[in-house]
Amino acid sequence: MLCPKHPQESLLPGQLTEGLKSHSCPICNGSWVAADDYQTWQSTQADPSMRVSNLQVPINHGGDYQPSRYDNRAGLCPSCGFYLVRGRINLQKVSFFIERCPGCKGTWYDDGEWALLNELGLSAYVPVLFTDEWQNYVRSAEAEFRERIATAEKLGPEIAEKLFDLAKLLEQHPNGDFGVAYLMRRFEK
Ligand SMILES: [Zn+2]
Ligand SMILES: [Zn+2]
Incomplete structure (x- = not known):
């Protein structure tokens, strides 16, 4: 398997977190997770009945996160060669993309993205991040956040x-x- 961002580089097997198998690039530290491996891990983490609207996402996450310099680079699935589809994580102060293969549904995390998803409480809900429901949820949560700031300024x-x-x-x-x-x-x- 080759790195989506460095097609000359082979991915090395490892673990993204305990119980989650991955393949990582020694150059950019990005990690590839096969759909089956993600599901196996997810079933030990996530509440399957959890809806997007119930997620408590810290919209105003204060981290000084710098996206990986490879975040904007398009990549091919290391497993089946399709172009990876990007899912945007767009919060108040944090914006980056995670990528998923439309064929095998494997996911790619540039260096630092998995750790940040973890911090945001989203790592167990990755498939949700590729839905319109998620994008709408973030938009309305942001609007509410801005309204609260404005109200606090007035009153x-x-x-x-x-x-x-x-x-x-x-x-x-x-x-x-x-x-x-x-x-x-x-x-x-
Ligand atoms: Zn790489
Ligand atoms: Zn694929």
């Missing part, structure tokens, strides 16, 4: 925090709309 952090708590309480309450109606009445001129 001050203390009142903003109370407001977020109240909004949550009302959302969870079966008669929450009565609370909203009350507030609206108070502000009617």
